Amino acid sequence: GENVEQHPSTLSVQEGDSAVIKCTYSDSASNYFPWYKQELGKRPQLIIDIRSNVGEKKDQRIAVTLNKTAKHFSLHITETQPEDSAVYFCAASSTSGTYKYIFGTGTRLKVLA
Amino acid sequence: DTAVSQTPKYLVTQMGNDKSIKCEQNLGHDTMYWYKQDSKKFLKIMFSYNNKELIINETVPNRFSPKSPDKAHLNLHINSLELGDSAVYFCASSQGGGTNSPLHFGNGTRLTVT
Numbered sequence: 001g002e003n004v005e006q007h008p009s010t011l012s013v014q015e016g017d018s019a020v021i022k023c024t025y026s027d028s029a030s031n032y033f034p035w036y037k038q039e040l041g042k043r044p045q046l047i048i049d050i051r052s053n054v055g056e057k058k059d060q061r062i063a064v065t066l067n068k069t070a071k072h073f074s075l076h077i078t079e080t081q082p083e084d085s086a087v088y089f090c091a092a093s094s095t096s097g098t099y100k101y102i103f104g105t106g107t108r109l110k111v112l113a
Numbered sequence: 114d115t116a117v118s119q120t121p122k123y124l125v126t127q128m129g130n131d132k133s134i135k136c137e138q139n140l141g142h143d144t145m146y147w148y149k150q151d152s153k154k155f156l157k158i159m160f161s162y163n164n165k166e167l168i169i170n171e172t173v174p175n176r177f178s179p180k181s182p183d184k185a186h187l188n189l190h191i192n193s194l195e196l197g198d199s200a201v202y203f204c205a206s207s208q209g210g211g212t213n214s215p216l217h218f219g220n221g222t223r224l225t226v227t
Binding site (some may be wrong): 031032034038042043044045046049051082087091094095100101102103105106107108 | 145147153154155156157158169205207213214215216217218219220221
């Protein structure tokens with residue numbers, strides 16, 4: 001069945017350093033890849049997304065890259081700040097069929113001041 | 114003016130009881146979902162409705178019964194609650210209909226079964 005693997009499960013970086021989270025999906029029909037940030041006790045919130053016709057997208061300190069051939073996509077956060085500390089989830093979905101969003105297992109990011 | 118609202122926020126109950134969680138979205142979306150987030154933070158889809166029609170049912174026990182009276186509402190009823198049902202349940206909605214659009218989550222309902 002559909003699956004999204006996410007690595008690492010935990011990531012600690014010094015403030016100002018970069019953080020990279022990687023995901024791999026199994027369903028070749030997947031064509032939409034959102035990333036969510038979940039702070040403690042709160043709901044997941046969309047931070048950036050990418051569609052399969054684009055290889056890279058950037059929004060200020062956050063960027064996402066997509067390699068359709070390898071079925072990989074990654075989140076890059078530059079100049080990390082303590083408020084970036086949260087759990088990050090990647091997801092994959094397809095516009096065909098049931099519009100199911102499959103989530104990765106999450107990465108707990110800690111930015112050390 | 115919360116886009117996806119679910120109630121209650123907290124639910125503490127005993128094993129064997131029946132409880133319901135309500136969800137409403139005012140985004141005009143066609144598709145609504147229930148996700149379960151366990152203690153390890155995994156987000157697993159349970160159900161999805163598109164325009165009141167069930168389109169996803171992910172091997173969830175029959176004790177869980179979703180109901181969608183209209184496309185803006187998706188409620189979840191749980192019978193004979195078990196300890197393993199303790200989790201945070203998130204309602205979500207998306208535009209659906211073949212569009213690449215993000216999920217919008219509600220604030221979650223933390224269910225604790227004792």
